[in-house]
Amino acid sequence: MEITTRSLWTLVHGMGFGALYLLACSGAIVLLFLRSATNEHSTPKGDRVLGIYLTVMAAVAWLTVLSGTYIIYPWYRAAPPAGAAHLTAFPRSLLLSNPATKQWHLIGMEWKEHVAWLVPIAVTMAAFIAIKYARDLKHSPPLRTALYGFVATSLFAAGVAGFFGAMLDKNAPVDGGQTIRLVQGE
Amino acid sequence: MSSQSAISQDSAPGLPNGSAAAILSAGIGSFTLALLTIVADQSATVKSMLSIYKPTGALSGVTTFAMLAWIVVWAILDWRWRGRNPSLKRINVIAFALLALSLLATFPPLGDLL
Numbered sequence: 001m002e003i004t005t006r007s008l009w010t011l012v013h014g015m016g017f018g019a020l021y022l023l024a025c026s027g028a029i030v031l032l033f034l035r036s037a038t039n040e041h042s043t044p045k046g047d048r049v050l051g052i053y054l055t056v057m058a059a060v061a062w063l064t065v066l067s068g069t070y071i072i073y074p075w076y077r078a079a080p081p082a083g084a085a086h087l088t089a090f091p092r093s094l095l096l097s098n099p100a101t102k103q104w105h106l107i108g109m110e111w112k113e114h115v116a117w118l119v120p121i122a123v124t125m126a127a128f129i130a131i132k133y134a135r136d137l138k139h140s141p142p143l144r145t146a147l148y149g150f151v152a153t154s155l156f157a158a159g160v161a162g163f164f165g166a167m168l169d170k171n172a173p174v175d176g177g178q179t180i181r182l183v184q185g186e
Numbered sequence: 187m188s189s190q191s192a193i194s195q196d197s198a199p200g201l202p203n204g205s206a207a208a209i210l211s212a213g214i215g216s217f218t219l220a221l222l223t224i225v226a227d228q229s230a231t232v233k234s235m236l237s238i239y240k241p242t243g244a245l246s247g248v249t250t251f252a253m254l255a256w257i258v259v260w261a262i263l264d265w266r267w268r269g270r271n272p273s274l275k276r277i278n279v280i281a282f283a284l285l286a287l288s289l290l291a292t293f294p295p296l297g298d299l300l
Contacts, residue, residue: 069249074241107294114223114292117249118216118285121256125212133205142274146209146281153285 001185005177009071014165017064021119022162024057025155032148035137047134054127054151061120061154068116068165075174076109091172101171108164116161122154203270206277207263213281213288215256220291222248224300 003011031050035042080090087094095105126147130137137144226233226244236247291297 065249069242069245070239073245077243078241110294111292113245114219114248115289117219117252118288118292121212121215121219121253122285125208128208129205136205140274142278143205146205146274146278149278149282150209150212150285153289157289 001183002179002181004175004179006072006075006174008180009067010169010174013064013067013072014162014169017060017067018158018162018165021057021060021064021158022155024053024060025151025158028053028057028151029148029155032144032151036144036148042138047130047137051127051131051134054123054130058120058124058127061123061158064158065116065120069113072174073113075176076168089176091168091174094172095168104164104168104171108168112161112164112168115157118157119154119161122150122157126150126154203267203272204264206272206274207260207267209274209281210277211256211260211263213284214259215252216288217284217291218255219248219252220288220297222252223292224297227297 031053035046035050075091077092078090080087080093084090084093087097092105092109095101095109129143129147133140133143137147222236226236226248233244236244236251238250239246291300
């Protein structure tokens with residue numbers, strides 16, 4: 001059982017940070033809903049938990065976009081040498097070479113690479129509000145609306161990025177680099 | 187409705203204005219990202235200028251400058267609104283409109299129409 005370093009990074013980025021963010025986002029929405037539906041969670045301890053939770057989400061969002069943009073994306077968009085017959089190591093060129101897969105890049109990747117960056121902006125703001133204005137959340141409906149709205153938008157943007165990330169990896173996986181042997185075969 | 191009553195309806199008494207600065211700047215930062223994405227897509231010169239890290243291409247400049255714009259706008263608004271209490275409802279409407287426009291404008295088939 002083996003994995004290449006590029007595959008491993010893709011896994012860390014998508015299945016690690018990305019999926020973790022999506023899961024955490026669902027949790028945040030439930031947490032925020034419970035706070036507004038009941039007053040049980042609007043305690044100093046509950047405020048602290050919300051602040052920490054959103055801060056961790058913001059950190060995960062930043063790790064996701066930074067690893068995607070600066071580690072995986074350069075491998076994805078690398079240009080093949082002139083006359084290259086095999087494009088497997090050049091996912092972007094591989095997708096563009098076939099009319100059946102072209103749109104995965106032109107729509108999927110083009111949207112994913114930009115919309116994903118809305119996530120850290122939205123959730124960093126949400127974390128800031130939750131930490132600095134935690135006590136005001138209880139009394140200010142517009143502040144709560146802003147928090148819910150930005151967290152929900154970040155879920156949508158992360159969902160778009162995650163969906164296209166998975167589909168792109170299915171059609172033209174980022175692979176290569178050093179091979180890591182996980183389990184020795186018999 | 188007087189401005190005083192608008193403020194008391196919008197937010198708790200003494201709600202710090204820093205929250206308004208954070209919310210609006212997030213909307214502006216998102217919209218800057220979408221705007222730079224469209225401009226880079228339509229102008230080869232801008233695309234080349236935004237390629238501050240070659241392996242990542244224009245995406246490096248688009249995201250770096252959008253993040254800078256977000257942080258700078260946040261700091262400016264926070265400073266400008268110190269001691270004031272802007273209407274959070276109005277700020278939310280503007281911020282959500284900018285956020286929605288950003289989601290739409292980054293979608294390539296729509297971005298290409300602009």
